[in-house]
Amino acid sequence: MDLALPAPPLTLPAGLILHRSAVELARQEHLVRALAEVLTAAPPMHTRVKGGGMTSAAMTNCGQAGWWSDAKGYRYERTNPSTGKSWPAMPAEFLRIAEEVVADSPWPDFTPDACLVNHYAAGAKMGLHQDKDEADFSQPIVTVSLGDSADWLIGGAKRTDKAVAFRVNSGDVLLMGGSARMLFHGVRKIHPGTSPLAGIAGRYSLTFRRAL
Numbered sequence: 001m002d003l004a005l006p007a008p009p010l011t012l013p014a015g016l017i018l019h020r021s022a023v024e025l026a027r028q029e030h031l032v033r034a035l036a037e038v039l040t041a042a043p044p045m046h047t048r049v050k051g052g053g054m055t056s057a058a059m060t061n062c063g064q065a066g067w068w069s070d071a072k073g074y075r076y077e078r079t080n081p082s083t084g085k086s087w088p089a090m091p092a093e094f095l096r097i098a099e100e101v102v103a104d105s106p107w108p109d110f111t112p113d114a115c116l117v118n119h120y121a122a123g124a125k126m127g128l129h130q131d132k133d134e135a136d137f138s139q140p141i142v143t144v145s146l147g148d149s150a151d152w153l154i155g156g157a158k159r160t161d162k163a164v165a166f167r168v169n170s171g172d173v174l175l176m177g178g179s180a181r182m183l184f185h186g187v188r189k190i191h192p193g194t195s196p197l198a199g200i201a202g203r204y205s206l207t208f209r210r211a212l
């Protein structure tokens with residue numbers, strides 16, 4: 001007998017918009033090919049966080065600026081501090097998808113100048129945090145998920161506010177803007193073996209920002 005109960009309907013805070021399966025599989029594969037070039041030009045790294053530990057997810061960037069963390073703190077850098085080279089250009093397919101998904105949103109003019117790419121191997125996670133190193137908080141953060149599914153966490157305006165988890169799958173897109181822009185959020189868990197994409201291991205998130 002199947003005793004599984006239907007999942008309760010998901011109520012997300014205003015300003016956090018989840019588009020399930022927004023990127024069809026063939027287009028995800030296209031994004032993965034473009035991503036491979038970014039990863040070759042700027043291999044993902046674990047970087048130092050406040051408090052002295054290292055990030056659980058490995059990260060890299062493309063675009064005009066890249067988010068970075070080290071003993072000097074959290075910030076955007078126009079060059080990759082690990083190589084001194086410019087970040088790879090944002091692939092046209094990345095830019096296209098980011099601009100398409102905001103077209104019907106409250107932020108239709110959003111044009112990212114930075115894409116922070118996070119790679120989560122099995123067991124990796126990201127603690128609750130706010131994205132607050134960008135110049136203009138009226139601009140949203142747009143996140144495309146590729147690869148393994150993850151339990152995403154959305155909390156409140158304070159780190160100690162209760163957070164709720166919901167599943168994001170490959171091809172899902174999250175928009176976080178307006179009154180949700182500064183909410184604490186994170187990634188609690190990766191579900192290994194759930195990726196529909198042969199070309200990658202683990203989960204990648206492409207997080208598009210207006211950084212400068």
Ligand SMILES: O=C(O)CCC(=O)C(=O)O
Nearest residue numbers: 118131143186187205207
């Ligand atoms: O991987 C994700 O979906 C979330 C990433 C994130 O919160 C961040 O890069 O600030």
